[in-house]
Every structure is written in structure tokens, then in C-alpha cells.
Amino acid sequence: MLDACVFTIFGATGHLSRTKLLPALYRLDKAGRLPEATVILGLGRRDWDNSQWRAEVSKWLEERLGGSLDQEALDHFNQRLHFFSANIGDPDSSMRLRQLLDSGPEFPPNHVYYLSLPPSEYKAAADFLALSGLNQEQGGWRRLVVEKPFGYHLEDAQILDRHLHRNFTEQQIFRIDHYLGKETVQNIFVFRFANLMWEPLWNRNLIDHVQITHSEMAGIEDRADYYETAGALRDMIQSHLMQMLALVAMEPPATMDAESIRDEKVKVLKSIRPIPKAAVHAHAFRAQYTRGRVEGQDVPGYLDEEQVDKQSTTETYAALKLYIDNWRWRNVPFYLRTGKRLAKNSSLIAIRFKHPPQQLFRETQIAAVPPNWLLMGIQPEQCIRIEVQVREPGIGMRARTTQLDASTCYQAGYQLDAYESLLLDVIAGDHAQFLRSDEVEWAWRVVDPIIRTWSVEREFIHTYPAGSWGPEEADRIFEREDQQWRHSFSASDAPR
Template sequence: MLDMKTIEPCVVVIFGANGNLSRRKLIPALFRLDVAKRLPEKMAIVGCSLEPWNDDQWIEEVSGMLQSRFPGGLDEEVFKRFRARLHYHPNPPGSGDAYQNLQKKLEETPGFSPNLVFYMAVRPSEFPSIIDKLGTVGLLKQNKGWCRVVIEKPFGYDLLSAQTLQRSLYHHLNEPQIYRIDHYLGKGTVQNVIVFRFANILFEPLWNNHYIDHVQITHSETLGVEGRADYYEGVGALRDMIQSHLLQLLALVAMEPPVTLSAEHLRDEKVKVLKAIRPITQNSVHAHAFRGQYTAGIIDGKPVPGYLDEPGVAPDSTTETYAALKLFIDNWRWAGVPFYLRTGKRMAENSSAICIRFKSPPRDLLRHSHRELPHPNWILLGIQPDDCLKMEIQVKVPGLDLNTRTLSLDATYRKSSEEDYDAYEGLLLDVMQGDHSLFLRIDEVEWAWRAVDPIIKVWAMERGFINGYQAGSWGPRGTYRLFDNEDQFWRHSLNPEGGDLQAY
């Protein structure tokens, strides 16, 4: 987690340095850390990609990346300091001595620290090959300094592939060297879930199945596949978002208080939650999971194509762009409380939120004065774009009659004068500091795959039909069958007037 610990000098080597992730996230994040003077003076950044560039060409590329991300201009002094950190190593396909040359560069360049971070900003299929070659030339040994490897999701495509990938990594790495990054966990509001849960005793007596009716965790996007169909066709919404990001949010909401907030104690409690998720049998998949695929529609007043019309998508594809699940956590605290998870592309809004609905009072004393159904209490944790904390309660409407309305208590925590940071900034600092708290341990990954594996298998066999939903809507019709009670509906808004909105 982002703090002011001293960082040892190190060399950050980015594989896929000319790729989308490096351009959009990693290089800008490292630059912002340099602006904030959070990088050690002798830290170096080595870009490693297929292009046969030299250092000057790489520096020119980085300058273009940053100018496009910071249209207001770059501070000349900071950029001068940053560009002095930049080095480049070409890694063309078929080169037999590229990794030996990389070893020589890292070990013999004056001023380079023996501490190494290797960031795998490449396709997941390339992880084992790169790590094997690094290990073969001895770059993963920790003889003179520490060595850490950062791996982006997806970590495998199912439980078996995740275990196979892990075995290949263990040939050259031990578990403390591996940082499985989930950028979602680096978001300030996600970390605020931990603070909300464990720094406020106010809610702890209510945080159980006696008072909570159900929990909804939503991530919706207005974007489509944005030219990434070759990746998305093999992944889909269930793997892309639910297996990683949303199950992590579920674990943070549901876990027991850890002994401390150290990495191992925190991850121990998250694993306990994932282990307690009730297994979904293949026969019960349709009662617990729903999938859909967007069709042509209107987003922000402009027509957009359907998924099957996107470049690179197979005309008969049944890859889901929308997925919704109902999960149960079979432990003492959460027995009987459904957790509803959903994600989708080309939805009505960009929104990520955790919505916790409380049960109705055991006896409604105001039932004779209600002109409509009573409204339950909610706790709403907005993650993006509205990072907020709200609580909805019922109050009396001014006047002679005893009528009620919903009042939202807004505890938005960021002040206008406080600067936010990108998730990758904090996570990169954590890697350099050796803090695993917001990174996934292998047993977390495996138990998350176990939760969704039966669904993956059934959907893979059922390739004849998938529900469609119009781009710009809130998803396919029929998702109501996931709910246990008639008064449960998807929460589409963080505002009281947009509270319970039926999801078809």
C-alpha cells in the first residue's frame, strides 16, 4: 500500500515496453512517481521490446508517450531526471543471444543496482518462455540483490492452466518473488473498503446475515472490446473481470478481521472467504450464472456496432461480454446471504460499486402510512468514477402526514485539495518495497478459479445460443431469475432516486 517507506535503488525491466499497457499505464505511472520524488535517485528503467531501437530512440518514444498523457506539458527538470533513468534493450524474435546480452547489460552497466524488477507487460502466453530464458541465464537468482517478477492477469484460463503456469514459474522463482498484479486492488477506494471495515466499529455488529439481505458488486463499462478482440475472444467477461477483480472485492467485503494488515495475514483471510464459496455444480450453473453479448445500440448518442460486428470477432462467437453470478459464502457470518456479481461491456454507464442492502425491519410500524413499498437501508461504496461512501436511511417528510423518504448520508472522503494517484503508481511502489499486501498469492488464484470453473465448462459446451442485449442498456433480459426474492433488483445508481431499478 502506498506509504513513505524508503525504497532501495533497483532496475525496472519492462518486457513489452512498446505495448499498450506500458504506454498507457506503466511509463506514465513511473513518471508521476518521479514528479512526486518517490523514486530513488539511482533507479533505472530498461525498456525491452521487439523493435531494434537504441537508447535515444526509446527516449524519443517515451517523450511521445508522456506528451500524449500530459497535454499540459512536462516539467523540464523532472523529464531531464526521468530520461536519465531510461535505457533500452532490443529483444527481437529469433534472437539467440538477446537474454545473454540483457544479463550483460544489467550486470555491467555502471550505476545499475543488483536489485531487479521484471515486469511482464506482454501476453500471458509469453510469461513461461520469458521467465524460463531469464532463469536460464541466471537473472532470477538473488545472489547479489533481490529479484521480483510482476505478472499481469489473466493468470491462466482455468484452474488447470493456472496450476500448469505456476509449476513452470517455480522452476526458477519462489513464491515471494512473484507479484501477481490486480490493478483493481490498487484503487484508493478499494483500499478504503479495508479501512471502512476495520477502522469503524460502528458497522461490525451489523456485518452479518442477521442484518444484511444481499450484496451486489458491479463493474460496468460503456466501452466495447476496443480493438482487443483477439484477446477478448479467448477470455470473455467471466474470466476478464469476475474471476479476478470482482471476487477480490467480494473477499474484502466478506473477510474476517486479519490479525494484522501484513500481506500474509490479509491474504490468509481472503483465502478463507474464497474457500467458503459454495461450489456451483454443473447442473446448477443456470440457477447461478447468466451471460450475454452486446448487440448494436447507442452509446453517448452515437451508434455502435454489436460484438459480432467488431473486427476480429468470429461471426458465430458465443463469447460473453456480460456475466452475472449469484454466490453464497457458507460460513457463520454469511450463511444464506447471496452475493450478486455482474460485469458487462457496452453498458449504460461506466460504474464500479459495492452495494450492500440491509433487511427490512422485522415489524414495519409505518406500514399503514406508506403510500409505496418501504425502502430498505443501503451502504454504497462507489469505486469508479465516483469514489464515495454513502448510506441510505429513511426520514420523515416535513408536513402534517407521516410520510417518509430516502435520505443519503454522503461520506465522500476525498477533499478537493487532495491529489489522487493512479492504481499502478501505488502498486509499482509496493513491488519496489517488497509489499505483497495488494498482490495475489497462488492459493487465492486457485480458489477463485475453483469458484468459476464449472461455469466456464458449461458455457464452453453450450455454444448454440447466447442472450443478446442492446449496447447502451443495463444488460440482457432475464437476469432477474438470479435473485432469490421478488423485491431484489439490480442497483443501477448511487443516488436515492435511482435506487432499486429492475434489471429486466
């Protein structure tokens, strides 16, 4: 049974709070999953009282959830909402917050502090809490939730980690990556480790390569300030895609406890072959979208977006080739890519198996046998699919590709979304789907040589038209000509 807590959102009026956190908490409350005495405390600079805060939250939820909003559930949710006006740079605000939380029995003794803030403010927020002892676990637990990116490069991430540990223990810190809460990502565990049939296939002997793609049709929207300092490599590859790589490549943990799982993920990250400075361009590619058409609409290029420097070389597309130097994966390339303003919204893990060693069908009408694929859809499809070859009915020896789908492809009904699942894990104190400090550091070590090289190459960046699948030049990172990007679940889309 979960403990009731005060769930404090720093930056409560910001984009993440409005579009993700508050809708997730509302849905959890509507489903009866939040402990009854739980309080949701919004913390921001606006001079609001509780009634103004509740009115704004109701408006945001209406905009976000529309017809699925239930008035009775909303009224119940509103009773949980409180607002506290504060400036995290003001010591008096910290003391007033402590006084409020100690003021009466309506505030439970356990606390979650969710930093829905720009990463540059994480240190100040942690110090703000420590100033009045709100980090101390006296009479209840304290948990600090930190959004990515965890720093902007390796050294910055190390400094941030040391600073947070001044006031919070590792057990109190929850570094959230919402991709780890997605249904198919969590299903990778069961798919791999509950089915013995996959173990003999899951290695360098039979797997040709692995692709991990996250593509978005959207541009940067109103996040220019963040994106100009982050870029696609930091925003997606260093965090989300590196986590998916670790889940695909890891060894079975000894148990399902958080530390055993995170131990195995760290082993994968430690085993990734370092990229020398001289080899960066052979392993990594970047580009930036220009004007184009998305879903029949003309859209601006990145340099035309508001608040973007007209000379910017920030990448909106990044592709990366990595090798894991261990017994299982030696010399199997892992290709990671992400991009804004691409042709489709898709997150996909595509594993291509090697061709059969014998050209058994060379004297038949089967000109070439396509390879087998294992596809794991993260979004919008939440599905696991296998592509195999079967004989086509009729005269002669012809083959066709058929697809075998897991039953999860067609499951309906209520499912927790990623944030709902992870917020419950925070309240439960379960670290299994959250990143440990050494996990973050080793992920930064992988991409740091690329970041340093790109940071000094500011005179030129490749481009691609919005609505495309990115620049053709990105194909140069492939090991062989027969390796190409897999864009979707469709069998007709499979590279030959």
C-alpha cells in the same frame, strides 16, 4: 526508504506499457517517489536505441497526459530510460541482457521484471530470465510481476503456477490486480475494521444481499485477440470482482502483514459454495452486446468488431450469484456482474440491508419503507455513502431517503492512482495488495464449472443493445422479485 532498482518492462511498446505503466512511473518520478538511481529498462523486439526509446515514450506521455506533462520532469524521467532489443525465445538475448545489467554502476543490483505480455508468453519470459541467472538473488533482490489473467481455467492456472515456481520463489512473484490499488478498495479495510459500529451489522442477520458491479461504456477496442479467448467472466469476475468480494466478506486479519491479510481472503474463497454443473444456469448468466447507441453515437455490435469471429459466443456481459457458507454469510447472496458497452462507466459495491421486521408505518402515509443501502464507489466516484430514511417535513407521516457521504467523497488534491500505488509496493516488496498462488487457485475453482459449461454451449448466447444496462433475462439469477440491480449512487436509482 525504497531501494533503487532496474525496472524492466517486457513488452515495453505494448498497450499496457504505453497507457498505464510508463505514465504511472512518470508521475511517481515527478512526485519524487522513485529512488534517484532507479533505471527503467524497456525490453522489446524493435531495433531501437535509447534515444529512439526516449522519443517514443515522450510522445506516448504527451498523448496520455497532455497538459499535465511537465518538460523539466520529463527530461529527468528520460534520463532513467534505457532500451534493450530482445526476443524472449532467443538464448543469446538473455545472455546479452545479463551482460548489460552487469556492465556498470548505472544499473542497480535490484531488479523488477514486469511482464506486460500476453499471458501465453509468461512461461517463456520466466525461462528467458532464468537462462542467464537473472532470477537469482545474488547481491540484490529479484521480483517478477505478472498481470492477470493467471491462466485461462483451473488446470491451466495450476500449470502456469508450477512453471513459474521452477525459477522464482513465491516471495519473488507479484500477481498484480490493479483494482486492489484503487483508493476505495484500500479504504474498505479502514472502513470495516477501524469502526466498531459496523461489526454488529456485517452479517447474515441484517444484510439482505451484496452486489458488486463493474460496467464499461467502451467496447473491446483493439483487444479482440485477447478478449475472444478471455471473455467477461475471466477478464473481470474471476479476478477483480472476486477480490472485492473477498475484501467485503473477510474476517479481520490478526495483523496488517501480507500473509495475515491473504490468509483471510483465501478462507472466504474456500467457503464459497461450489456450483454443480446442473445448477450453472441458475447461478450464472452471459450475454453479448449488439449494435446500439452510446453517448449519442452509433456503435457496432461485438460480432461487427474487427478480428472477432462472426460466429463467436464469447460473453461481453456476465452475472453470477454466489453464496459463502460460513458463520457470517450463510445464505446471503453475493451478486457479481460486469459488461462492456453498458449505459455507464461504474464500479460499485452495493450492500442492501434487510427491511425492519415490524410494519410500524402500515397505517400511515408511508406506503413502504425503502431498505437501507451502504454504497462503496470504486470508480468514477471514489466515495462511501449510506442511505437511510428520515421524516419529510410537513403535515402527516411521510418519509424520504437521505444520503450520508463520507468526507472522502469531496477530497481533492494529489492521490496515487492504482498502478502508482502498486508499483511502489512492488519496489518496497510489500505483498499485501497482491495475490498469493492459493488465492488464485481458489478463485478459479469457483468459476471453473461455469467456464466448462459455457465452453460447450456454442450455438446460442443472449444479447443486449449497446448503451443499455444489459439483458433483462439476467434478473433471473436473483433470489426474489424485490432484488434488482443497483446501477448508480443516485437514490432515485435504488431498487424498491
